[in-house]
Amino acid sequence: MKYYLVAGEASGDLHGANLMKALKEKDPEAEFRFFGGDLMLAQGGMLVKHYSSMAYMGIVEVVMNLRTILQNMKTCKQDIVSWQPDVLILIDFPGFNLKIAEFAKSQGLMVCYYISPKVWAWNQKRVHKIKRVVDHLFCILPFEVDFFNRFDMKVDYVGNPLLDAVAAFKPDQGFLSANNLSDKPIIALLPGSRKQEISRLLPEMTAVAKRYPQYQFVVAGAPSFNAAYYEPYLNGQTLPVVFNATYDLLYHARAAIVASGTATLETALFNIPQVVVYKANQLMVTAGRLVLKIKYISLVNLIMDKRVVQELIQEDCNTHNISTELEQLANEGSYRDAMLAHYGQLHQIMGKPGASAQTATLIYQYALNK
Numbered sequence: 001m002k003y004y005l006v007a008g009e010a011s012g013d014l015h016g017a018n019l020m021k022a023l024k025e026k027d028p029e030a031e032f033r034f035f036g037g038d039l040m041l042a043q044g045g046m047l048v049k050h051y052s053s054m055a056y057m058g059i060v061e062v063v064m065n066l067r068t069i070l071q072n073m074k075t076c077k078q079d080i081v082s083w084q085p086d087v088l089i090l091i092d093f094p095g096f097n098l099k100i101a102e103f104a105k106s107q108g109l110m111v112c113y114y115i116s117p118k119v120w121a122w123n124q125k126r127v128h129k130i131k132r133v134v135d136h137l138f139c140i141l142p143f144e145v146d147f148f149n150r151f152d153m154k155v156d157y158v159g160n161p162l163l164d165a166v167a168a169f170k171p172d173q174g175f176l177s178a179n180n181l182s183d184k185p186i187i188a189l190l191p192g193s194r195k196q197e198i199s200r201l202l203p204e205m206t207a208v209a210k211r212y213p214q215y216q217f218v219v220a221g222a223p224s225f226n227a228a229y230y231e232p233y234l235n236g237q238t239l240p241v242v243f244n245a246t247y248d249l250l251y252h253a254r255a256a257i258v259a260s261g262t263a264t265l266e267t268a269l270f271n272i273p274q275v276v277v278y279k280a281n282q283l284m285v286t287a288g289r290l291v292l293k294i295k296y297i298s299l300v301n302l303i304m305d306k307r308v309v310q311e312l313i314q315e316d317c318n319t320h321n322i323s324t325e326l327e328q329l330a331n332e333g334s335y336r337d338a339m340l341a342h343y344g345q346l347h348q349i350m351g352k353p354g355a356s357a358q359t360a361t362l363i364y365q366y367a368l369n370k
Helices: 010-026 059-064 066-083 094-106 126-133 144-149 161-168 195-209 227-233 246-252 262-269 282-291 299-304 319-330 334-350 355-369
Strands: 002-007 031-036 046-050 087-091 110-114 136-139 186-190 216-221 241-243 253-259 274-278 310-313
Touching: 002 010, 002 066, 002 094, 010 031, 010 087, 010 161, 010 355, 031 066, 046 066, 066 094, 087 094, 087 355, 094 110, 094 126, 110 355, 136 144, 136 355, 161 262, 161 355, 186 195, 186 246, 186 262, 195 216, 195 227, 195 253, 195 274, 195 319, 216 227, 216 246, 227 241, 241 246, 246 253, 246 262, 253 262, 253 319, 262 274, 262 299, 262 334, 274 319, 299 334, 310 319, 319 334
Parallel strands: 002 031, 002 087, 031 046, 087 110, 110 136, 186 216, 186 253, 216 241, 253 274, 274 310
Antiparallel strands: none
């Protein structure tokens, strides 16, 4: 069968690649065409558009790049119609993908949505649109099933694909030497994969490094950038930036400073104590505080339904606060121990790997029976 996938950011590229691998095992005749990234490309098929030219963060950035976004959407719609896939698989990225879903549904295509839009966080009325334009919704967070059931919407809970990725990870024994890292304890800096995240968060993260010479601070670089891109945000320091090795970095880390997003859950699954940071355009934050229906922004806290990791948002995301939190995380003591104990509970709630295989099986069955 022919599968068209749309992923618009780094996390979607990871989950898309794992899903493609599972689909090939289920359907040896599988053909792929997609919007995505390097990980999906490695699984085969045709990359139509790289996510690096698609991900914009915040109202202002979206407005400034509206022409590019609309052109990307037009390209996607035309390419889907031209290729006529058996199944359209949309991965997260709801601002773009829900519009593609609506178009595809009007064309009579089967629409599968993997990794539900976070409609439980804000604008819950979007559930009604999802019911109308999505044939099969696959959820990866335990609490999402009850949420959608409240709207009389049947969904499939498939577990979380990050469990698959972490379970499949095999440490690179040469990681430290290949990146010229010493035997000092490592503090991992994960500033996100979008330009706006990096420009706002990395300067605060790297300013902390000046205060702690006993540690080596290492930046997880996004694959869509190069080392030179990060230099203006390092506060004049020579800090290592590693690419395509975030899991190796977490594997060796003592603690981490992490941009809010998927990486907060990945960090917890590696049992690395962390502080979560977030900064955006002030207009976006002000509007968000008015409409958000959630108590937390990090996946760890949302899944646990309590504050497990500290969240430093907007004006609270500064060098002093990050430093104060990092001291408690990196040093032995009750604070660090409590976070690790909560991580143990998180592992139990999340369950076992197998999300990619489960989702692939369901998509293949639904496609056969459509």
